[in-house]
Amino acid sequence: MEQEKNSVSYDVLEMSGSRAVWKEVLAVYSVKVNTDPDNPMEVATVDETKKQLLSDIFWEMNDISSRTETKTHTEIEESDDGHGNIVQTETTVTETFLYITVTHKTVDEMAAMYGFNQEQKDYLAELLQDENNQLWSQVLYGIGYSDDQIVTVALSQVGNVGGQPYWSWYGFDSRVEWCACFVSWCANECGYIDAGIIPKYAGCVNGVQWFRDRGQWADGSYEPSPGTIIFFDWEGDGVTDHTGIVQKCENGTVYTVEGNSGDTCRTKTYPVGSSVIYGYGIPAY
Secondary structure, eight states: OOHHHHHOSEEEEEEEBBBBOHHHHHHHHHHHHHHHHSOOOOOOOOOOOHHHHHHHHHHHHEEEEEEEEEEEEEEEEEOOOSOOOOOEEEEEEEEEEEEEEEOOOOHHHHHHHOOOOOOHHHHHHHHHHGGGGGHHHHHSSOOOOOOOOHHHHTTTTTTOSTTTHHHHHHHHHHOOOOOHHHHHHHHHTTTTTTTSSSOOSHHHHHHHHHHHHOOOOEEETTOOOTTTTTEOOOOOOSSSEEEEEEEEEETTTTEEEEESSHHHHEEEEEEEBBBEEEEEEEOOO
16 A cells, blocks of 8 residues: 555545455455365464465455545635735645555455365364454454443433533643544543543543553554444544544444534444554453
């Protein structure tokens, strides 16, 4: 993706789509490598050959495409002519838009592409059963916690407009961008800030750093548990813009509760691996 962004000059970046989650990539890899009729290999260890096989499978499952488009529009600038008169000047502005689209194949499409037989398809389905989600979290990230209490608190706030009492509880005298204040307020209601489980943060960058410093961080392809803290990067520039609380993750969809979403508290959904999901903070409940 960085190559796509660095390959052209642009003024506006717009990203869409999502990549295959690592659980699905590794499941396809495990079945393909372990049941290869010509050269079956165990998958508990990794060497250079297996790394290359995994890389090949990843890029066969994922695709990144881009296009540019030039758009022209008129902007009106107002200035004072020095005599108290407002002068309007029309300026034609031309901007280059870079559109990056991330797409991925499903596990069924990969099974068809590799010509998996029925036994291999059954192995693949077994690996991806929902009952194994917690195991996958532990394999991929070494951690796997969930909590319903903070989700219950967050859901009770849906419909709030304007962000009171969250930003005033935090200590601000007037309204601020309050998504992080909302997460912190919910955590405080559960006693998690005093317990050191979730940080009190008003800036998304600080929240991300807190979880990273403690080794409780996962990237955007992670399939989160209830109570996981989600962070977003709308612009695709590597800077977090927004945060919320994961309600649940089912059938490839992440359900969230977010404060300051259009200045309201509301529930939203995203596909797992969405390009706007920067990553997750995973509290040690």
